[in-house]
Amino acid sequence: MKNSVQILGNFKLFFIEIGELSYFAKRFFIEVFSTPFEFKELLRQCYNMANKSLVLVGVTGFILGLVFTLQSRPTLAQFGAVSWMPSMVSISIVREIGPVIIALICTGKISSGIGAELGSMRVTEQIDAMEVSGTNPFKYLVVTRILAATLMLPLLIIFGDVIALFGSALVENLKGSVSFLLYFNKVFDAIKFSDIIPATVKSFFFGFAIGLVGCFKGFYCKKGTVGVGEASNSAVVYTSMLLFIIDFIAVFISDIFFEI
Template identity: 80%
Template sequence: MGREKTIMDSSKVFFAEIGDMTYFTARFFREAFKPPFEFKELLRQCYNMGNRSLLLVGVTGFILGLVFTIQSRPTLMEFGAESWMPSMVSISIVREIGPVIIALISAGRIGSGIGAELGSMRVTEQIDAMEVSGTNPFKYLVVTRILATTLMLPLLILIGDAIALFGSAIIENLKGEVSFQLYFNQVFDALSFADLIPATIKSFFFGFAIGLVGCYKGYYCSKGTVGVGEASNAAVVYTSMLLFVIDFIAVFVTDIFYG
């Protein structure tokens, strides 16, 4: 009996969370298209999120390209197919590995930062003060951050993919004596719009999910400093799970259209 009650309580909390997040999402779309628009704050958030995440994304992409090529090369050599390395690496990174890994890294960097920042503002009653002063805190704090993550994550993924391919080209140049020109010629021959378009579209959804969950957890943070840590941690955990769900849906839909 006690176990059934615990399961029922957990289910209620889960569905209540889904309902609250759905309302939060609907409110975002309602506020996003209603003037006045906070363009200055949006640009500031885009700069902060993009500039501060660029080094982390670049290092991650470079190491990803190095490791993926080093690990894959011996297997391809066993079958005498090392000439397929540029094609395999480029398709794998652009289609799946690059967007997912960089989105997860950004969830830890950007999502947790948004959750902690808005949580701190809620705990210190800055959001309440904005409401009292007549400012719309949801439009100024939430809408700008969600739009910024939605716009900036595709750019970060594009840069990360390019750096990952450059890292892979370095390994091929050192181990396989393949020139950079030949390597990237094979890369661009292997890639098509069927690879680029779905990956780009789902990267916008990745960015939207990161901003949405981070803002939701921070904006409705519970009182106390403990609540700030919980909001930051929950933002990363929930976003990571949501990214995999979005990725599965994107791959499934892509398979229907291009399969």
């Protein structure tokens, strides 16, 4: 009986938090179209997010291309289908593996950073001081960060995909004596707009989810240093779960749309 009550209580808290997050998103869409527009802060956040994540995304993409090709090559070799390697790797990375893996990497870097930063500002009462001084902290802190994450994540994913394909081409060049020119010719022959467009569109939603959850957890952080850690940790957990939900919906819709 006690366990049942505890489970029901957890479900209640979960749905309450979903409602608060929805209201937070509604407030974002209201504030984003109202004046004043914080362009300087937006550009600063875009630069910080992209600059600090570039190396991590590049290394992740390169290793992703290497490992995926090394693991797939023996299986294709058994069926005499090694020539299909560039097509299979490029379609897999561009459609699904690249956007999801890189979004998860950026979740750990960007969403947790936003949660910790805003959580620290809430704990040290900097957000309260902004409200008292007449500044809109939601506009300055939240809107700029969500927009920056939404705009920068697609660029990071494209960069990671390119590096991943280069890593795959390097393996094929060393193990299969395939030139880089031939490899990328096969890649561009295999990739279609029906592969690129859905992946690009859902990457914007990935960025929005990363910024939204990170800002939500940090902006409403509980008092104390423990609350900052919880905000950072829960931002990563909630965002990761939300990314998989968005990915499922995006794949489902794109399959219906392009099948028609």
